[in-house]
Amino acid sequence: MNKLLWMQCFVRAVETGSFSAVARELGIGQPNVSRHIASLEQDLGTRLLHRSTRQLVATPEGQRYYAQARVALDAIARAESDARGKQNPHGLLRVACPAGLGIEKIIGVLPEFMARYPDVELDLRLGDGYVDLVAEGVDVAIRGGVLKDSALRARRVGMSERICVASPAYLARHGTPQHPDELLRHECIVYTLLAGSGWPFKDGEVHVRGRLRINSLEGIRRAALDGMGIAYLPAWMVMEHLGGAAASKEPQRLQRLLGEHAAPLTPLNAVYSAERLLPHRASVFIEFIAAVFAETPGLAIRPGQTVR
Known part of the structure; x- marks a missing residue:
């Protein structure tokens, strides 16, 4: 009887809401996950999960057991980490x-x-x-x-600046905006995974428009390099294309715009569960x-x- 494995299966089933996700994570096959949780329920003499074709829901008894099982599993992980010491991450x-x-x-x-x-x-x-x-x-x-x-808890690991860029060819055809409000008259490449269409600047957001919408920052960079419009991208993504002493020896393929209106930088964090x-x-x-x-x-x- 491996009650620890049963407990792990149950806890992760509650957290993921899926037997198949637990099976992939533990590498034991979905039928085994179901069987282990059923064995745990039989051993405890109570139903822990309500199962349906669409979802898994913890019973009141399951919710109480989950809270204590989660603490127990974390305590075991902490004990194992202390026993192994800090010299051998694994x-x-x-x-x-x-x-x-x-x-x-x-x-x-x-x-x-x-x-x-x-x-x-x-x-x-x-x-x-x-x-x-x-x-x-x-x-x-x-x-x-x-x-x-x-x-969640966070450790700051970097800073990210988003900047407006466009290719010299695009700017030659459409002109160079001097103020964020002028972006409303330009073809802006919209990132569809960004909530809303606002591009932040020092004095507020501008809700840009454009005929091209892309759900990938790499795709937006490619489109900007091809002269399809103005992009709003992390500076680190375009450094090598800006030219100048801070970049590589590549010729300038993008030009930074509206630098004096730039918004403050955004923290880049490593986040992890507080519990x-x-x-x-x-x-x-x-x-x-x-x-x-x-x-x-x-x-x-x-x-x-x-x-x-």
Whole structure:
């Protein structure tokens, strides 16, 4: 009888709302998950979950058991971490981050991280949508903005500035805006995953319009490079295309616009659940990424930066 495994299956089923998600996470097959939870219910002599074809809902007894089981599992994880010491991070680390940031600034440094910590396995989840850390079993997520969710904790690992850019060819055809209000007369490439269409500036938002809408920041950059309109992008995504001493030797393919009207910078945080033990493998990853971003143009934290 492996009551610990039964407990893990039940807790994660409550948190994910899905037997199949728990099966994928634990690598044991969906029928086994169902069987383990049924065994737990039989052992306890009570129903813990109401099952239907659409959802799993904890019974009142299940809710009480979940709260105490979650504490017990965290205590076990903490005891194992203390026993192993701080010198040997190990196990599976699940990290979520925006696709562009992951592809361009994180994947390239992973060989160094994984060589430094050979007992850590990494599940990197790239996407620009919202991630529920608890429901999806994610240890750490990299997010921009000020933390508002009291169920999470954050460690600032960088700063991100969003800037307006356009290609010289587009500006030659349509002119260069001198004030944010003039964007209303331009083709602006709209990011559809951004809530609303407002582009923030020092003196407020401008609700831009444009015929081209894209759900990918990489796609927006490509469209801007091809002269299809004005884009509003993280500075680190376009540094190499701006020309000048701070960029690479590539010719200038994009021009920064409205720099004097720029909004304050946005914090870039590593966030994790406030109610779960942060594994040692996660804490060393956060320290590693913070050090990488500190050396990355467009992401480094500098003294005296204004934050919004």
